Amino acid sequence: MSYEYDAENIFAKILRGEIPNKTVMETEHTLAFEDINPQAPTHVLVIPKGPYVNFDHFVSSASDLEIADFFRTAGKVAEQTGVAQSAEGAGFRTISNAGPDGVQEVPHFHLHVLGGRMLGRMLPAPR
Ligand code: AMP
Numbered sequence: 001m002s003y004e005y006d007a008e009n010i011f012a013k014i015l016r017g018e019i020p021n022k023t024v025m026e027t028e029h030t031l032a033f034e035d036i037n038p039q040a041p042t043h044v045l046v047i048p049k050g051p052y053v054n055f056d057h058f059v060s061s062a063s064d065l066e067i068a069d070f071f072r073t074a075g076k077v078a079e080q081t082g083v084a085q086s087a088e089g090a091g092f093r094t095i096s097n098a099g100p101d102g103v104q105e106v107p108h109f110h111l112h113v114l115g116g117r118m119l120g121r122m123l124p125a126p127r
Pocket residue numbers: 010019021034035036037038045096097103104105106107
């Protein structure tokens with residue numbers, strides 16, 4: 001599978017500093033920022049700084065360092081925002097939409113970290 005990265009997508013512009021963002025966490029390889037249209041009290045997007053189109057592109061082409069940094073950062077975002085599961089309850093959901101069936105709008109790999117309310121079932125019941 002070959003992937004064509006569009007360097008003009010909105011997250012590429014955020015990474016270049018051309019569009020502002022509300023940064024939650026940043027590392028050498030990863031950026032986490034607030035979603036502009038939050039679907040839950042906590043809605044953070046975690047993106048790699050490298051040019052990866054979607055989940056499968058990222059896990060097949062990124063270095064082990066980038067992949068480890070990405071997922072560790074996502075876990076820290078859950079902890080830092082207070083949604084990580086604890087003795088008191090809480091909990092959260094991560095989602096990565098890919099391609100047309102996944103209804104991916106921005107063609108730069110990202111993980112949604114959602115929480116802060118009861119999120120309901122993962123998918124609507126099939127019609
Ligand atoms: P997806 O459908 O998985 O590609 O999700 C793209 C997400 O990016 C949506 O939840 C949008 O609200 C979010 N989004 C789009 N533009 C921006 C932006 N400039 N800053 C933060 N989030 C954005």
